[in-house]
Amino acid sequence: MSRRYDSRTTIFSPEGRLYQVEYAQEAISQAGTAIGILSTEGVVLACEKKFTSKLLDNDGSAEKLYILNDNMICAVAGMTADAGILINNVRVQAQQYLKTYNEQIPCELLIKRICDVKQGYTQHGGLRPFGVSFLYAGYDDRYEFQLFTSNPSGNYSGWKATSIGANNSAAQTLLKKDYKDDLSLKDACNLAIKVLSKTMDASSLNSDKLEFATLSLSKLEKGKTVRKIWKDEEIDLLIKESGVLDEKKDDDE
Amino acid sequence: MDIILGIRVQEGTIIAASKAATRGISILKDTDDKTRILNTHNLVAFTGESGDTVHFTEYIQANIQLHTMRENDLELSPSAVASFVRNQLATSLRSRKPYQVNVLLAGYDVKTNTPTLNWIDYLGTQTELPYGAHGYAAFYCSSLLDRHYRTDMNIDEGLKLLDDCLEELERRMPIDFKGCYIKVVDKDGVRDITK
Numbered sequence: 001m002s003r004r005y006d007s008r009t010t011i012f013s014p015e016g017r018l019y020q021v022e023y024a025q026e027a028i029s030q031a032g033t034a035i036g037i038l039s040t041e042g043v044v045l046a047c048e049k050k051f052t053s054k055l056l057d058n059d060g061s062a063e064k065l066y067i068l069n070d071n072m073i074c075a076v077a078g079m080t081a082d083a084g085i086l087i088n089n090v091r092v093q094a095q096q097y098l099k100t101y102n103e104q105i106p107c108e109l110l111i112k113r114i115c116d117v118k119q120g121y122t123q124h125g126g127l128r129p130f131g132v133s134f135l136y137a138g139y140d141d142r143y144e145f146q147l148f149t150s151n152p153s154g155n156y157s158g159w160k161a162t163s164i165g166a167n168n169s170a171a172q173t174l175l176k177k178d179y180k181d182d183l184s185l186k187d188a189c190n191l192a193i194k195v196l197s198k199t200m201d202a203s204s205l206n207s208d209k210l211e212f213a214t215l216s217l218s219k220l221e222k223g224k225t226v227r228k229i230w231k232d233e234e235i236d237l238l239i240k241e242s243g244v245l246d247e248k249k250d251d252d253e
Numbered sequence: 254m255d256i257i258l259g260i261r262v263q264e265g266t267i268i269a270a271s272k273a274a275t276r277g278i279s280i281l282k283d284t285d286d287k288t289r290i291l292n293t294h295n296l297v298a299f300t301g302e303s304g305d306t307v308h309f310t311e312y313i314q315a316n317i318q319l320h321t322m323r324e325n326d327l328e329l330s331p332s333a334v335a336s337f338v339r340n341q342l343a344t345s346l347r348s349r350k351p352y353q354v355n356v357l358l359a360g361y362d363v364k365t366n367t368p369t370l371n372w373i374d375y376l377g378t379q380t381e382l383p384y385g386a387h388g389y390a391a392f393y394c395s396s397l398l399d400r401h402y403r404t405d406m407n408i409d410e411g412l413k414l415l416d417d418c419l420e421e422l423e424r425r426m427p428i429d430f431k432g433c434y435i436k437v438v439d440k441d442g443v444r445d446i447t448k
Binding site for chain 1: 324327329330332333335336337340364
C-alpha cells in the first residue's frame with residue numbers, strides 16, 4: 001500500500017509521512033560519521049572517511065569539509081555530489097549578503113537560506129530531496145561560536161555537541177556523557193577523536209580515515225576567525241597525543 | 254532648496270530637516286517631515302526630486318523593517334543600512350530612470366556603542382562623516398561647522414552649534430524654509446526634539 005506513495009516526494013502517505021524524505025534521511029545514517037563540538041575557544045568538526053583505497057590519488061584536499069565564507073565551515077554526511085550544489089549556492093548567498101550590507105551574514109541566517117532550498121525540494125514536484133545533512137561551525141559577533149545541523153527535510157537546529165551519519169546515536173550518547181561547558185579547543189579535539197575512535201568500525205585510527213577542521217578566533221586580528229582544515233600529519237599527531245590508540249590496545253589485551 | 258543637516262556628537266547624532274514643501278515658486282506646506290525611521294536606531298533624512306524622495310525612502314524603510322521581521326528582531330547596524338542604501342542608489346543610477354535622492358543616515362550602533370552619520374548622494378557616493386549636509390545647507394554651513402565642530406562635543410553643545418547653523422541659514426538664504434525638525438538618534442533610539 002505504502003509503495004504507491006514512495007515515488008513521490010511531494011505527496012503524503014495515508015499515515016501522514018513523506019517517504020522520500022525519510023529515505024534520504026536513512027541514506028545519511030549510513031554515511032560516514034561527522035561530529036561537531038563547541039568549545040569556549042572555537043568549534044571542532046571531525047568526519048570519518050568511508051572510502052579509502054591505496055590506489056586513490058589523494059590531492060590533499062578534504063572531501064567532506066568545506067569553507068563557506070570567512071566565518072563558517074561545514075561538514076557533510078550523505079551524498080557529496082548533492083552537497084556540492086548546496087554549498088555552491090550557500091557561498092553565493094554569503095557573498096551576496098556581504099556585497100549589499102558590507103557585513104558578514106549572521107550564521108543562522110545563512111543556514112536558514114540553505115534550509116529553504118532543501119525544504120523546497122520536499123514540496124515542489126517531481127524531484128528528489130537533497131540527500132545530505134550538514135554540520136555547520138560558525139562565528140558571528142552576536143552569538144559568537146555556534147554549531148548547527150540541518151537535514152534533508154529542511155529543518156535545522158543548534159547544538160553544543162552533536163553528530164550526524166552512521167552511528168550518530170552512539171556518538172551522541174558518548175558526547176552527552178563527556179561534554180562539559182568549559183571545554184578548551186584542545187579538549188574538544190581530543191573528545192572528538194575519542195568519540196570517533198569508539199564509533200568507527202575500523203580497528204586502527206589514522207589520518208587516512210579521518211578529516212578534521214577547527215574554527216577559532218585569530219590572535220592577530222580582533223574579530224577575525226581562523227578556519228583550519230587539518231593536514232594528515234597534524235591529524236596523526238593529534239591521534240597519538242590523545243592516547244586513544246593506547247586505550248584501544250588495552251581493550252584488545 | 255530643502256535643507257538637511259547632520260552633526261555627530263559623543264552620545265548620538267543630530268539631524269535637522271527643513272519643514273517647507275515647495276513646488277516651483279510656491280510653498281505647499283510648512284509641516285513636511287523629510288525624515289523616516291528605518292529601525293529603532295536608524296533614521297534617514299532625504300532631499301531631491303519630490304516624489305522620488307518619499308517613494309525611495311519608504312521603499313528602503315519597508316525593506317529594513319522586513320529584514321528585522323525575518324531575522325527575529327535582529328536589527329541591521331548603521332553601516333549595514335548605509336551599504337544597503339548605497340547599493341540601491343547605485344543600482345538605480347544604472348537603470349532607465351534613476352532615483353534623484355540624496356540622503357543622510359543618522360544611526361547608533363548598539364554593538365559598539367558608537368553614533369554614526371552617513372552621507373550618501375544619488376550617485377551612490379557614501380561617506381561616514383562627523384558632520385554633513387546636502388544641497389544649499391552645505392554651502393552655508395560647512396565653514397561654520399569646520400570652525401566650531403569638536404570631536405568631544407555632547408548633545409547640548411551639538412544642538413547649540415546646530416542653532417548657529419540654522420541662524421546663518423535664516424540670515425543668508427533668500428528663501429524661507431519654514432524652520433526645521435530636529436531629531437536625535439542615540440542609545441535610546443530616535444526622538445524628536447523640535448522646538
